[in-house]
Amino acid sequence: MSKKRVLVTGAGGFIGHHLTNYLKNEDFWVKGVDIKHPEYEPTAADEFELLDLRRWENCLLAVRDVDQIYNLAANMGGIGFIETHKAEIVHDNILINMHMLEAARQNNIEKYFYTSSACIYPMYKQKSSDVIPLKEEDAYPADAEDGYGWEKLYTERACRHYFEDYGLKTYAVRFHNIFGPLGTYDGGREKSPAAICRKIALAKKEDEIEVWGDGNQTRSYCFIDDCVEGIYRLMQSEYHQPLNLGQDRLISINQLVDIVAKIAGKKIKKQYDLSKPQGVRGRNSDNTRLSKILNWEPQISLEEGLEKTYRWIYTQLAKNGKIQGG
Numbered sequence: 001m002s003k004k005r006v007l008v009t010g011a012g013g014f015i016g017h018h019l020t021n022y023l024k025n026e027d028f029w030v031k032g033v034d035i036k037h038p039e040y041e042p043t044a045a046d047e048f049e050l051l052d053l054r055r056w057e058n059c060l061l062a063v064r065d066v067d068q069i070y071n072l073a074a075n076m077g078g079i080g081f082i083e084t085h086k087a088e089i090v091h092d093n094i095l096i097n098m099h100m101l102e103a104a105r106q107n108n109i110e111k112y113f114y115t116s117s118a119c120i121y122p123m124y125k126q127k128s129s130d131v132i133p134l135k136e137e138d139a140y141p142a143d144a145e146d147g148y149g150w151e152k153l154y155t156e157r158a159c160r161h162y163f164e165d166y167g168l169k170t171y172a173v174r175f176h177n178i179f180g181p182l183g184t185y186d187g188g189r190e191k192s193p194a195a196i197c198r199k200i201a202l203a204k205k206e207d208e209i210e211v212w213g214d215g216n217q218t219r220s221y222c223f224i225d226d227c228v229e230g231i232y233r234l235m236q237s238e239y240h241q242p243l244n245l246g247q248d249r250l251i252s253i254n255q256l257v258d259i260v261a262k263i264a265g266k267k268i269k270k271q272y273d274l275s276k277p278q279g280v281r282g283r284n285s286d287n288t289r290l291s292k293i294l295n296w297e298p299q300i301s302l303e304e305g306l307e308k309t310y311r312w313i314y315t316q317l318a319k320n321g322k323i324q325g326g
């Protein structure tokens with residue numbers, strides 16, 4: 001039997017690159033598409049095309065001769081980026097997502113996967129550090145993160161419309177803070193675990209680092225290997241509604257800093273910058289439905305994931321001559 005042919009968009013980015021590796025290991029033929037090549041190592045894709053997916057004709061080119069689509073391409077970044085680039089994010093991501101859905105329909109694609117986000121959850125359910133974990137049905141009445149979150153929520157609905165009206169088998173996950181090696185760690189688009197690893201890698205044995213907010217804001221963090229495994233498992237199911245994909249261990253930014261400091265063997269004090277964006281006060285994933293649908297939950301501990309991520313970021317910084325004697 002010939003191999004299934006899959007398209008991964010955003011294959012030059014963090015999760016798309018790891019997903020490409022995973023699918024290659026599962027013996028798929030993989031086409032990767034992005035506006036850039038992966039930054040830190042070459043792609044494992046059988047074919048890789050540089051295409052701007054905001055453009056309709058490029059989406060038609062991208063979906064040619066493939067059976068399934070994993071649509072991960074998006075203009076995005078950490079909280080510092082998404083709170084200051086709302087128009088650009090909404091403009092780019094609406095174009096990418098509507099064009100990709102329609103191109104998938106016109107090409108009779110078997111399965112279509114979409115990456116939504118925990119940013120779709122209402123602000124009013126995330127006002128304290130000690131939050132109740134978010135269930136999928138908590139998304140409504142909607143009050144999503146302004147900009148990035150609303151676009152994700154709307155595209156989830158568009159996926160449902162394409163499933164119900166056209167029979168396109170769509171799948172959607174709501175990621176909760178995915179982190180790991182080969183993710184952006186500097187330049188302004190990095191997320192909190194990578195930024196904290198970088199700051200601590202660059203710090204002296206005893207030092208102080210800047211923390212955004214008062215450090216009592218809480219989140220749950222999911223390691224990349226669990227993320228791609230969850231994506232793959234969902235695509236083997238017949239579940240076509242949005243599903244949380246994340247860990248359900250709630251920790252504060254202060255605790256995150258302490259864990260990374262311990263891994264690094266450094267004594268780190270925190271200097272709080274209350275003028276910096278910190279997003280919602282608290283957010284956690286309720287994994288009841290995830291474990292029921294996939295018969296599985298993320299397995300890798302935060303400590304193990306952070307250890308791998310810290311080592312990788314430290315090595316990158318040393319390679320680039322940023323760490324003295326590294």
Ligand code: NAD
Pocket residue numbers: 009010011012013014015016033034035036051052053054071072073074075076077092096115116117118174175176177178179184191
């Ligand atoms: P990423 O920024 O590393 O990857 C996104 C990729 O999309 C980038 O390589 C980028 O170049 C590409 N892209 C942007 N505009 C494009 C365009 N016009 N045409 C083609 N490619 C384009 O981000 P990631 O962390 O790998 O995220 C992947 C997906 O998961 C995104 O849809 C993101 O919104 C979603 N997500 C990620 C997280 C997380 O914690 N990382 C959380 C929630 C949702």
